[in-house]
Amino acid sequence: MDRSELDYKHPYPSPELEAEHPFRSLDFVEYPPEEMAERAAVFETLMAHRRSPRLFSDRPVPRNLIESAIRTASTAPSGAHRQPWRFVATSAPAVKRAIREAAEEEERVNYLENRMNDEWQEALAPIGTDHHKEFLEIAPWIVVLFEERYEVRPDGEQRKNYYVKESCGIAAGLFVAAVHNMGLATLPHTPSPMAFLTRVLARPENERPFVMFPIGYPLPGVKVPDFDRKALDEVMVMVDEPAD
């Protein structure tokens, strides 16, 4: 039996709060239990098939699909609803070339001049990444997610944002899911340090690159590392009693 609002000693919103700020009824869709299980299984299977390719086709992708993925990502919950993200998109060959060249320069130092320590290089060995980033020019789109470290209001006033990294991480996850769901592929890419993206994309001081996404169709026949994912009991812990 569902509880009613009368069971709560502290209803939300309180009458005082609602007098000060607008509220609306939650638009919640409930499914019958069998349909819930079916939907859960379908989504789990869909997402289990997601992989990050490192060779993309140059087949064009219409801008409206990229916009849809960004709108979906932007539905993410965020600290104090600040939505502290900017998705900077380009399909312009000259911009993609500039990004590729700068990324390869940073990655050359990482991989060939040992800016990455041995442990890091060891972790990457099964993936076999290197400083070649041709896919950044070949994929039809690059979207760079910038975290908005603080908000700058039209009058120039600065306002703090909250839980910026957590919020951007969730938005990035939704973005990846949206891209996969529409039948495209993406590779979260972090050629660190990524400050060059601020310069190449002319972003303001309050934004910092978070992760870059080349997006497109995977090159037919592309290979990905033969990775399995952790089993449920490796990633889920059930707790039935408090520790103390």
Ligand SMILES: Cc1cc2nc3c(=O)[nH]c(=O)nc-3n(C[C@H](O)[C@H](O)[C@H](O)COP(=O)(O)O)c2cc1C
């Ligand atoms: C935050 C983040 C940063 C990543 N950076 C890179 C990167 O710079 N280069 C790269 O080739 N892959 C990068 N990846 C992709 C991972 O290597 C990949 O997700 C992982 O190997 C699992 O493979 P899958 O995505 O196919 O499941 C990154 C992934 C995440 C989430």
